[in-house]
Amino acid sequence: MASYDVIIIGSGPGGYVCAIRCAQLGLKTACVEGRETLGGTCLNVGCIPSKALLHASHQLHEAEHNFEKMGLKVAAPKVDWKAMLAYKDDTIAQNTKGIEFLFKKNKVDWLKGWGAIPEAGKVKVGDEVHEAKHIVIATGSEAASIPGAEVEIDEKVVVTSTGALELAKIPKRMVVVGGGVIGLELGSVYSRLGTEVTVIEYLDKVTPTMDGEVSKTFQRILGRQGLSFVMGAAVSKVAATKTKAKVTYTDRKKETEHEIDTDVVLVSTGRKPFTDGLGLEALGVKMTDRGQVATDGHWKTNVEGVWAIGDCIEGPMLAHKAEDEGMAVAESIAGQAGHVNYGVIPSVIYTHPEVALVGATEEELKEAGRDYKVGKFNFMGNGRAKANFAADGFVKILADKATDRVLGAHIIGPMAGDLIHEICVGMEFGAAAEDIARTCHAHPTYSEAVREAALACGDGPIHS
Ligand code: FAD
């Protein structure tokens, strides 16, 4: 039995960041992980592999559609799917090994195996019981099934994102159930690789929690790229053989039933917290009615010395949200003032164009009765975007009508996921749109579109 200041259960972005920060703050730290490799969902079967396939398939798109326009004559590119998967796996390995290196460097012990909490202050891994003054639950999430539908996931024909990241071959047809982040990112990957992709979405808009204008533009652009959409449809059944599937859905407005035959079905209707096997019920840890570990807003559970972070608690299921909570908990345990500003957590979809947002949507401001103004700038007026065949989309900044303080930003366009961060920093500092508008932005960059949108909140943009 070993004795620690902190044991973290789970080594995803929440857990591994928390472990490293605890060690940096002088706490004797261990992290329990049951997978073969560190890094959690994000590094093994989430953010990193999906971005590798998005990158590879985007390069294919560029070669097929834009090379010739720039005077680059190459033979028609061919896809070697096995090699593409090997590139993705190599990217995963580099990242997961990187965490192993960081653990060694920071003297974090990796306790290999599945952990449970038999009582407060104790963590059991295999036959070993370790003591810890503090225990952090960072066990993440798993794919949820289609609510109310008859479906069996085999990760070959009917897959979650995990199976979709390693299909045996590129399918001819794919039905994506759920037009959210996973469905549209992975749907884009396969569409670019030549698969006929049909997205079935329950609601009338894709990525339903996003700003309505962005969501509409996003669906239109994806449609132009070849994805088909069936909106306002509830899937009731997925019947599969070893090689094919039939998806039954109801048009919710017309109340008519339809069927689609397909080769692969991707179920991407959300994720749910994963806390199996921890023994939380016996320990008396309070849960929310959505199955999340309940915390007091400062990541403490109702059991003294037991904390929780990341996808297994409430809030957006995002790697950087989990990381921020990991750091904040480490600081809180070390006696510092751990803090996360939940009002400034960006969200990004890594399609092409990318979609990024932070802060309030117009819909939320309207509902709150807040007086606001909109500064919008189309990438069509941005020289760099035009040169790079990336002029689809816009930047939209929402600012308080009276004070000009930035309340939110919504970007659909090239490198939106990077551009959003100047708005995040601005919001952290309570910036007015004019502060962004008066900041010199290098030319020619995509970031000039952000400045122009900020100018549009005041006397007006220059290039539109
Ligand atoms: P996880 O990353 O889920 O890690 C939890 C770890 O705990 C797992 O490794 C698990 O094996 C381990 N564990 C669980 N129980 C035990 C136990 N009892 N004992 C030992 N170990 C245990 N987010 C983004 O911000 N950007 C993206 O681009 C993005 N892309 C994604 C793409 C896909 C396909 C998916 C599925 C998710 C994506 N996400 C993305 C979401 C992101 O992966 C999660 O929000 C993030 O991983 C949550 O981190 P976490 O530390 O809470 O949990």
Ligand code: NAD
């Ligand atoms: P999601 O919540 O983003 O989208 C689920 C979609 O499925 C919604 O549009 C919803 O209306 C729809 N839906 C629900 N039930 C349905 C039904 N019966 N029939 C048809 N559609 C239905 O969930 P996701 O795409 O599975 O992603 C899960 C989580 O992973 C998200 O919380 C997301 O934050 C995270 N993630 C993030 C990224 C990123 O940051 N780039 C990438 C992938 C995943």
